[in-house]
Amino acid sequence: MISFVANTIQVHIACEHPSTGQILFLALKRSSGNPIYPGLWQAVTGTIEAGETAIECALREVEEETGLKPKEIWTIPFVGTFFDPYQNSVNAIPVFGVLVDYQEGIRISSEHTEFAWLSLEEFIERVPLPSHKLGAQYFWEYILRFPQRDMFRYRT
Numbered sequence: 001m002i003s004f005v006a007n008t009i010q011v012h013i014a015c016e017h018p019s020t021g022q023i024l025f026l027a028l029k030r031s032s033g034n035p036i037y038p039g040l041w042q043a044v045t046g047t048i049e050a051g052e053t054a055i056e057c058a059l060r061e062v063e064e065e066t067g068l069k070p071k072e073i074w075t076i077p078f079v080g081t082f083f084d085p086y087q088n089s090v091n092a093i094p095v096f097g098v099l100v101d102y103q104e105g106i107r108i109s110s111e112h113t114e115f116a117w118l119s120l121e122e123f124i125e126r127v128p129l130p131s132h133k134l135g136a137q138y139f140w141e142y143i144l145r146f147p148q149r150d151m152f153r154y155r156t
Contacts, residue, residue: 006092010080010131011044011058012139013068015102015117023144024102025123025136028065029114041116041126043135045093055154058096066115067107070098074152078138080131093131096154097139 013026025043032038046061048054055073062068073096080093108115118126120140124133143149 003089024117028112095135
């Protein structure tokens, strides 16, 4: 029997470039030593720890993987999914979006080897996973350019 698992998160990080005003999305390249998807470009991902909520995990992972401080965080009205054939499980992933101040250089964790600030189109072209492409598109559509985006904003 297939199990259903919901213990990971996905976070899309965006900023406004200070000189152009363009909205940019952060893509991270997984290290070649990572056992899962080595060398893959992606958004921030992570595993929810015991006693932690999904949104707490999202904020922790942004800090751990990028050193960036979110100004705002939203729950994106989208849940990513994937099938893990090794665990025989369907995984559901809550998706979040954060807005940060632009920084040319950021501190990335050892899980990653590179980062890039990209336009939405460039981000979608670079990341291969469908849930990351859709997560970025939903972040753009329902949060970044949506006048009623406050309905999705998380208030601490």
